[in-house]
Amino acid sequence: MIRPLAGMARIGLRFQLAYRSDVIMSVLALVAQVFLLRMVWTSLYGGQGQTRGLSLEALLAYLSLANLQAFATSPIIPRITHFRIRTGTVFFDLSRPTGYLPQMAAFQAGHTAGGLLMLAPAVPVVLLVGTITPTAHPVGYAATLALGYVISLMMSLLICVIGFWTLETGAISLLYRLVSHFFAGTMVPLSFFPGALGVLADALPFKYMGYVPAAVYVGHISGGEIGRAVAVEVAWIAALAVLLWAVWRRAHRRVVIQGG
Amino acid sequence: MIRVESLTKVFRRPRAFSGPLGPLRTLVTRRYDERTAVDGVSFEIPEGEIVGYLGPNGAGKSTTVKMLTGILTPTDGLIEVGGRVPWRDREANARAVGVVFGQRSQLWWDLPLIDSLRLVGDLYDVPAARFTGSLRRMCDLLGLDDFLHTPVRQLSLGQRMRGDLAAAMLYDPPILYLDEPTVGLDVMAKQAVREFIAETNRIGRTTVVLTTHDLADVEALCRRIILIDKGRVLFDGGIDDLVTAYAPPRRLVVELADDETRAFEIAAGSSIPELIARVSAEHTIRDLSIHEPDLESVIKRIYAESER
Numbered sequence: 001m002i003r004p005l006a007g008m009a010r011i012g013l014r015f016q017l018a019y020r021s022d023v024i025m026s027v028l029a030l031v032a033q034v035f036l037l038r039m040v041w042t043s044l045y046g047g048q049g050q051t052r053g054l055s056l057e058a059l060l061a062y063l064s065l066a067n068l069q070a071f072a073t074s075p076i077i078p079r080i081t082h083f084r085i086r087t088g089t090v091f092f093d094l095s096r097p098t099g100y101l102p103q104m105a106a107f108q109a110g111h112t113a114g115g116l117l118m119l120a121p122a123v124p125v126v127l128l129v130g131t132i133t134p135t136a137h138p139v140g141y142a143a144t145l146a147l148g149y150v151i152s153l154m155m156s157l158l159i160c161v162i163g164f165w166t167l168e169t170g171a172i173s174l175l176y177r178l179v180s181h182f183f184a185g186t187m188v189p190l191s192f193f194p195g196a197l198g199v200l201a202d203a204l205p206f207k208y209m210g211y212v213p214a215a216v217y218v219g220h221i222s223g224g225e226i227g228r229a230v231a232v233e234v235a236w237i238a239a240l241a242v243l244l245w246a247v248w249r250r251a252h253r254r255v256v257i258q259g260g
Numbered sequence: 261m262i263r264v265e266s267l268t269k270v271f272r273r274p275r276a277f278s279g280p281l282g283p284l285r286t287l288v289t290r291r292y293d294e295r296t297a298v299d300g301v302s303f304e305i306p307e308g309e310i311v312g313y314l315g316p317n318g319a320g321k322s323t324t325v326k327m328l329t330g331i332l333t334p335t336d337g338l339i340e341v342g343g344r345v346p347w348r349d350r351e352a353n354a355r356a357v358g359v360v361f362g363q364r365s366q367l368w369w370d371l372p373l374i375d376s377l378r379l380v381g382d383l384y385d386v387p388a389a390r391f392t393g394s395l396r397r398m399c400d401l402l403g404l405d406d407f408l409h410t411p412v413r414q415l416s417l418g419q420r421m422r423g424d425l426a427a428a429m430l431y432d433p434p435i436l437y438l439d440e441p442t443v444g445l446d447v448m449a450k451q452a453v454r455e456f457i458a459e460t461n462r463i464g465r466t467t468v469v470l471t472t473h474d475l476a477d478v479e480a481l482c483r484r485i486i487l488i489d490k491g492r493v494l495f496d497g498g499i500d501d502l503v504t505a506y507a508p509p510r511r512l513v514v515e516l517a518d519d520e521t522r523a524f525e526i527a528a529g530s531s532i533p534e535l536i537a538r539v540s541a542e543h544t545i546r547d548l549s550i551h552e553p554d555l556e557s558v559i560k561r562i563y564a565e566s567e568r
Contacts (some may be wrong), residue, residue, distance in 0.1 A: 004385065010382075091359075094331050
């Protein structure tokens with residue numbers, strides 16, 4: 001079981017590295033975005049010490065981290081699945097001894113690892129722009145981030161599976177990207193969201209890909225709240241696993257009966 | 261090795277309505293169109309045989325191959341590959357079969373060929389030593405060395421096809437399904453593919469099911485063919501038997517002095533010199549030739565008969 005997945009992860013990694021110029025452009029966009037956000041927020045703060053419990057320094061550190069995370073975890077597999085369904089090459093993926101979803105999950109993990117590798121040179125720049133200092137909660141940060149990544153992975157797999165019905169994931173992927181980045185809090189921390197929007201953002205799982213780990217890092221979420229966040233993340237993973245399993249079973253039945 | 265009995269596959273699709281509100285009606289009504297792609301097909305293929313599985317476009321060839329690989333479940337009938345029911349025991353079946361589609365590739369487009377081949381080794385858990393041996397053999401047989409490290413998107417169609425054949429055979433499956441493996445290839449590349457198939461079959465006693473529109477493939481590789489159309493078997497037997505049973509008569513083609521060309525059917529058992537004498541009594545013959553029926557004309561005739 002391990003070797004097929006390692007093989008798929010390696011393909012994901014190579015795939016990422018094969019598109020170096022794409023990644024370099026994205027890294028430039030990332031640095032630019034962090035820089036622009038810094039300008040806007042510095043001006044908005046206008047010398048105030050704290051807003052809703054966040055100092056300007058903590059806010060800038062938060063934004064840099066949230067954007068780094070969102071960039072590093074942005075999914076590739078909906079695009080891959082879309083392409084392979086459209087060209088019919090998904091036949092080969094389905095004919096392997098290893099299941100389709102484990103293959104795609106491993107591919108995504110390898111792709112993310114490749115992204116991190118290429119992101120490495122940009123990290124010092126982003127950290128500098130964001131004036132990030134070491135965190136007081138390294139374990140909490142690592143735990144919320146790792147679980148957040150698993151949630152992001154499962155959501156991507158869900159979009160892949162939906163592709164078996166719609167035969168099209170381009171528009172859904174784009175929508176997902178916009179919605180997930182916004183509700184992950186890459187522009188504005190979720191604690192700044194007003195009323196109903198705040199409630200909605202709090203209820204959705206996207207915050208675990210950006211806001212929650214980054215807020216833990218800068219100390220905006222601390223103490224018992226970290227433990228609670230981890231527990232909710234685990235619950236989300238369990239729920240998504242059940243949903244994914246059920247949806248996949250239906251999708252697979254559709255494939256074996258209709259031939260896609 | 262492969263046993264198929266009364267195999268049937270019916271596809272069921274929501275009925276599409278036309279007109280301005282058509283898509284909406286399609287969505288809300290529960291009416292379906294049924295299409296029988298494979299209709300009571302039966303055959304048996306013993307180990308080590310190369311069988312040509314032929315039929316016009318849409319005859320049900322690929323649907324049969326998909327059921328043999330376990331990707332599709334049959335609507336009815338029995339299917340057994342190496343003693344297993346493919347769709348029920350999909351994983352074990354997957355390890356026992358290699359598949360090549362001429363029209364689609366299992367190779368990763370943006371990566372060097374070797375990456376896709378290594379992936380196959382990992383996915384099928386081929387032990388390292390055996391993988392190295394297999395890869396070496398494939399490289400020698402298919403001449404892969406020159407482009408092993410070239411991204412697949414830069415390969416010619418012939419090179420890509422050779423890569424696909426290697427990927428399908430790296431884990432030594434006892435059964436190989438080939439769906440139009442020579443489509444679009446030049447003469448030399450076709451030859452290389454045919455030689456590889458013959459060699460694989462000879463050395464490993466690999467059972468091969470070959471789907472193709474190129475009858476030269478069939479003549480070069482198969483002794484037996486199964487002919488299907490509209491999901492039904494029209495003929496199953498040796499190529500020689502097929503030609504004897506269905507061959508249209510030979511034809512005498514003569515070119516006349518006034519540049520006219522005429523053809524005369526040679527009835528079975530009739531004398532050719534007599535026919536020539538009769539024709540030359542009426543016309544001045546400049547040139548003549550006798551046309552033997554080829555496999556293509558035989559198959560054309562069978563399809564035409566099944567249309568009626």
